[in-house]
Amino acid sequence: MVSAPSPAPGGQSVTATEAPGRAAPPLPVKMVVAGGFGVGKTTAVGAISEIRPLTTEAAITEVAAGVDDLSHTPHKTTTTVAMDFGCLTIDDGLKLYLFGTPGQERFGFMWDDLVQGALGGLVIVDTRRLDDCYAAVDYFEHRGIPFAVAVNAFDGHVEHTLDEVRWALDVAESVPVITFDARERGSVRDALLVVLDVALTRAGG
Template identity: 55%
Template sequence: MDSAISHPNGETDARPPLGSKAANGLKVVVVGGFGVGKTTMVKSVSDIRPLHTEETMTRAGEGIDDLRQVEEKTTTTIAFDFGRISLDATTVLYLFGAPGQERFWFLWDSLFRGTLGAVVLVDTRRLADSWYAIDRLEQQGTPFVVARNDFGGPRHSETQVREALDLSDDVPVVECDARSRGSSRDVLVALVDHLYTLASSAAEARRSST
């Protein structure tokens, strides 16, 4: 069954069903701190109506979830988000959005398993919230790009973001509006380009060593 997804400008577009010839599944994880827009990104770019595990926030989370700069947030992901993009007749990209709160970090190892790479979504108003995601990905040896989600906050330069997050020069930093399908798609393209560059460099290094 086709589904229709709404965009910020009020337009809708039909999303195709999974083709019967689809045989190759690729996995990408979207990670980041609490309230940075991971659920929104998966929803905006997915070909299907995404699976969400959002629940209404209650008083039980007071003093646990840091709502600074996101006081209007009323729901939170308690497991993961799941979406899908059909790349061609046989290849499908599966998107998993990881929960941002510390009490759900134990789920990340399972979500990272088998992934090609990751998008670290950051809110420049709360850059420190991205530290754990980056550290975990580096420990796992998972390639990633950093996407600065536009929340209308302070406009830090790429250099400032790199310094604040202690990123190596080879980690791409891109702009993003998680509400926009096109912008979210461009982030994924940047990740694919990064993965291709890493694979090409590794192949060249192997040829040089023989």
């Protein structure tokens, strides 16, 4: 910022210049959104991202329909075949970069690349088909990545209590098990903050 000329000794004038203050950019943090097929991962990333999310959706073919269970998602016509990507600025000092994994086991080979460098993960669960989320829970447990389990409230309700979900998944008491709505921005944000808190707590020892 340049100020107005100011008088100097001897009647001359000088121009004072102030360097503009620059705030440090927010710390980038990678977070993974995982879970089984059709549990709401793409929906959650799309609901929270402050940019237009990058998705790799492909049409569900008759062949894929014969492999993937569509009984609980009869209107689902596309599926993620690589990843979803979005971002969210938490505050001036922190920005989350979200990577959504594909849900089908046949795309599981991509998970190692997607989770590399991730601070934590949000495992989304559909209580109507808990079997589909075991693989995601096991993945994060075996690799020691902090995570939380988020039960997606389809149609506003869940089939089992959170205690029942915790027992069925056999997750440790240190792993938060919460409910959320993948369609609601505020609900997704709260779920991600739970993961962030778990990750930072573990990092702090």
